[in-house]
Amino acid sequence: MIQQRTGGVGTPRPASVEYGAAVDRYLAAAGLGSSSSRVYRISLHGWAWPLVGLRAPTGRERRGARPPVVPLARLDDPQAAQRLQRGLVDRAAAAEPRTLARELACLRASTAWWRAQGWITADPAAELALPMPCPGPAPTPSGASMAARATADSPDRARAALALRAPLRELTLWHLLHESGAPVERVLALDIDHLDLPGRRTRAGTAAPLSWGSGAARLLPMLLAGRTAGPVFVTDRRAPATTPAADRCPVTGQGRLSYRRAAELFTAATSPLDPAGRGWTLLVLRDRTPRSRPVRR
Structure with missing residues (x-):
C-alpha cells in the first residue's frame, strides 16, 4: 500500500487511498470488538475482487485470502456499481440471504464513511440490490x-x-x-x-x-x-x-x-x-x- 500525506497532518489524499487501507481506517473508526472487526474485514475485503473484475474466493479460502491492491477511487468509476452487483450475484451462490444482507449493509456503511472523509464522491453501494430468489416448487406448509x-x-x-x-x-x-x-x-x-x-x-x-x-x-x-x-x-x-x-x-x-x-x-x-x-x-x-x-x- 502506498499512501501520500499532505500538510504533515496524516490525511491521505483521495486519489492515493488504497482500498485495504481504507477498510482498516473505517473499522478503527467504527469501534467494533475484535471478533466483529475480523468478520467485517473479511466481508469488506471480499468486495475488492469484483472491483477489478475478478471472482472473490469462497469457503475457507475466503477467510485467509489477501485481496487485490485496488485504489479506493475505483468506487468512483461509472462501472463500479455494475461490477459490485455482479460480485453480489456471485456471492449469493455461496452465502445465505442473511449473510448477504449483512455484507451489503457493511459495504454501504463503509462507503458512506469514506464519502464523509472526502476519499470518494460516488456511492455505488446505494444502487445495489440483493438478488431475488430463484423460482422454486409450489409452496409447502413450512x-x-x-x-x-x-x-x-x-x-x-x-x-x-x-x-x-x-x-x-x-x-x-x-x-x-x-x-x-x-x-x-x-x-x-x-x-x-x-x-x-x-x-x-x-x-x-x-x-x-x-x-x-x-x-x-x-x-x-x-x-x-x-x-x-x-x-x-x-x-x-x-x-x-x-x-x-x-x-x-x-x-x-x-x-x-x-x-x-x-x-x-x-x-x-x-x-x-x-x-x-x-x-x-x-x-x-x-x-x-x-x-x-x-x-x-
Whole structure:
C-alpha cells in the first residue's frame, strides 16, 4: 500500500487511498470488538475482487485470502456499481440471504464513511440490490409460505414476515417491533445514543423505555456499524437541507426513516405472502402481550 500525506497532518489524499487501507481506517473508526472487526474485514475485503473484475474466493479460502491492491477511487468509476452487483450475484451462490444482507449493509456503511472523509464522491453501494430468489416448487406448509394460509389473527404471519429475505434495515426494524412490542412511532424515534446494546434495552432516562430479544440484538450492531450518533433507522438517500439536525445522521447525512416509508416497505415485502396480494401492515408484528418473547434462531 502506498499512501501520500499532505500538510504533515496524516490525511491521505483521495486519489492515493488504497482500498485495504481504507477498510482498516473505517473499522478503527467504527469501534467494533475484535471478533466483529475480523468478520467485517473479511466481508469488506471480499468486495475488492469484483472491483477489478475478478471472482472473490469462497469457503475457507475466503477467510485467509489477501485481496487485490485496488485504489479506493475505483468506487468512483461509472462501472463500479455494475461490477459490485455482479460480485453480489456471485456471492449469493455461496452465502445465505442473511449473510448477504449483512455484507451489503457493511459495504454501504463503509462507503458512506469514506464519502464523509472526502476519499470518494460516488456511492455505488446505494444502487445495489440483493438478488431475488430463484423460482422454486409450489409452496409447502413450512417456512415463510405458512403465511399464505394464515388467518388475520394468526401469529404465523409475524414469523413468516421475519423469515423473508429483506434488507438489513427492514429486518432489524421488524425484529425490534416484534420483540419489543413497542409502537412503530416510538421505535422509529430511537437515536443511537438511546440504545444499551449489551443490555438489549434503551438507556436509563430514555422516554418510553423498551427492551428487545436476541433477533434485534444480533442485527442492531450490524446495522449501526460505522455510525455512533443520529437516528437508528435512516433513509437510503441524503436528507434535504431543511431536515432538522436531530433527524439526520451526522456521518452520512441520511434522514430518519418515516412511518409512511417503513409501512410501504413492509406492505410491499409481505404482498407475496398475503393470499389477497395486498400485503400486511406493520401491526402484524406487534405481540398481544406487553413484551414479546425473544426470537430464537
